[in-house]
Amino acid sequence: MVEQIVAAILTMVLGVAGCAFYFIGSNWLLDRIFPFKQGDSAVAARNQLITAAIRPWLFLGPAMIALFIYLVYPVFDSLRLSLFDRTGGEFVGLSNYIWMINDGEFRQSMFNNMLWLIFVPSLSTFFGLIIAALTDRVWWGNIAKSMIFMPMAISFIGASVIWKFIYDFRGEGDAQIGLLNAVVIFLGGSPEAWITLDFWNNFYLMVILIWIQTGFAMVILSAALRGIPEETIEAAVIDGANGVQIFFKIMIPQIWGTIAVVWTTITILVLKVFDIVLAMTNGQWNSQVLANLMFDWMFRGGGDFGRGAAIAVVIMVLVIPIMVWNIRRANAEMEGR
Amino acid sequence: MFAASSSRSPLTWAVHASVIFLVVIWTLPTFGLFISSIRDKDQLAISGWWTSLTTTEQNRVIRAPGPDAQVEQNGRFVISGDVLEGGPGTVTAFGFSSREPTKYQPGDIAILRSGAELTVEEDGAFSISSAEPIEGRRGQRVFFSAETPPRFTLENYRNVLTSEGVLQSFVNSMTVAVPATIIPILIAAFAAYALAWMKFPGRALLIATVVGLLVVPLQMSLIPLLKMYNGVGAFFGVPAKTYLGIWLAHTGFGLPLAIYLLRNYIAGLPKELMESARVDGASDFDIFVKIVLPLSFPALASFAIFQFLWTWNDLLVAMVFLGNGDDQLVLTGRLRELLGSRGGNWEILTASAFVTMIVPLIVFFSLQRFLVRGLLAGSVKGG
Known part of the structure; x- marks a missing residue:
């Protein structure tokens, strides 16, 4: 029982830390690859546009993946499976x-x-x-x-x-x-x-x-x-x-x-x-x-x-x-x- | 609000009376369960909880010890014992045949068919005595009627926590609910900020998708995910039913509501705040972490409460994604199992049910404000 509690807390900390690491890391990386705060103004302006286009997807990424795996894909797969037999192996129409x-x-x-x-x-x-x-x-x-x-x-x-x-x-x-x-x-x-x-x-x-x-x-x-x-x-x-x-x-x-x-x-x-x-x-x-x-x-x-x-x-x-x-x-x- | 009814008219009293009536109707079921869970289990089995403050009268029968137990006292052969078997109560009548179970008063002497004398005292002590050695194979049946005073006890709770595995399930439920509440918050908050304040193609479509996913029945997800989990488990040679699996499942199922609630809230924050920060050179990431996240605390709390109550009270997801073993059975699953195996033992069911309810009730009463706010944000906003 104690083992289980420790494992749960550990996973929780790891999970939250992992999320934080992803968000901080990916944003840091983006700013590093396309710097826009100093240097040539034309390059900076272009980089700013690029980061502005990419950053929303960094923010949305994990949520979109989770929504896709747990809700979007299953809806279509359920539709498909409803046309198959009991194990999902053979197509049986309606x-x-x-x-x-x-x-x-x-x-x-x-x-x-x-x-x-x-x-x-x-x-x-x-x-x-x-x-x-x-x-x-x-x-x-x-x-x-x-x-x-x-x-x-x-x-x-x-x-x-x-x-x-x-x-x-x-x-x-x-x-x-x-x-x-x-x-x-x-x-x-x-x-x-x-x-x-x-x-x-x-x-x-x-x-x-x-x-x-x-x-x-x-x-x-x-x-x-x-x-x-x-x-x-x-x-x-x-x-x-x-x-x-x-x-x-x-x-x-x-x-x-x-x-x-x-x-x-x-x-x-x-x-x-x-x-x-x-x-x-x-x-x-x-x-x-x-x-x-x-x-x-x-x-x-x-x-x-x-x-x-x-x-x-x-x-x-x-x-x-x-x-x-x-x-x-x-x-x-x-x-x- | 109503000028006509704000005076102390009969109508006002009617309103008070109907509200009291409704409150009583709504709380009585839970109250009855709670009272029953702390009653003595023998009393619970034979009388309604609304009689729990009165003395219960009960007709019972015991079998006295057999002839092996007889001892010789002053030249007579005696079998003695206690009809109440150490329990509380007073004997009001007794008898030795099922036709006349309450023929004699306590202290009377009843002559058995064998000629032996049976007597039962008020405190339950009985003796069978005979001049001849008592024979026969089985002990004499003694019928009696006893009054038991009301008795309240925590025994039922001790019993379910220790021997019915409810304590282990309590830990399992915590193991499921806490990470499944915390993990989605951060993921949802970033997504909600992007959907509220960042400009990118397809934003409106994504928001519409989230709103649509809000109502997708869980049932649609179960079979494909079960197949997927089994497949992943078999491929990597790991069990398909793990806590990690259910945390991720709850995360996925909770995300639409989380994103929707948080987006509504974050979109309502003042625009000037973001713009002035941006003028100062802050990136979206800085704005989110330093301004939006701290300001969104009420919305985060609302969602956390929803998600906690939902994961704690969930049965369906746990039945599909967790096993039935002692180390994975959550409280709701345990209660369902007890409902099947201990269907008539109300002392076990009422106490277990109350154990499953206690944490959500504490959360509910202490954080109701956030819960109400979340409900309103989730369904009334702009409606």
């Missing part, structure tokens, strides 16, 4: 995709993912907005926000344990130790093994992600609400609007842009959600989702890279509209600067 369309589990995952895509972003944004509006009006709002934001720091797997404990089921007659069943019994119902209930179990799993993501939505929307110009609200008050009218007719329209950002960010997260399903049901009782199915095929029966990659491509395709929208938004923002 047969992985055809298999997928006819596979019951894949269809179930698609259906469940659609449920997740509809309910999680909408409910997280909705709760986030309501809580942001309410907490802005109480003096201890910041403490309240902090508590609601907290689940954000908890891992999906930790959150799954927390909620699995809440959904815990003991046979009828035994004392329930899961909060949900205890409440149900208190209200006169009978206990259920919640996460095994076909169809509805999706919602019990979604609750976990909503619980985590509401804090994120709240923080962003709260900042947006505070950024609304006072005059617009004052004008509405003078015109005799009440609190609810002001909220829905004056404030919400002014923060549509932010609501869209929150919604899409959570949508992306939902498409990638994996840990929660893995920990709670591992796809049993018809609760499978794409990301977990993909992980499953990656290792199932020694791993089927073709099918795994094909499922990953489906997730990617679902993300692309948001990606395009993000890029256009970023471009518009840069032009506005």
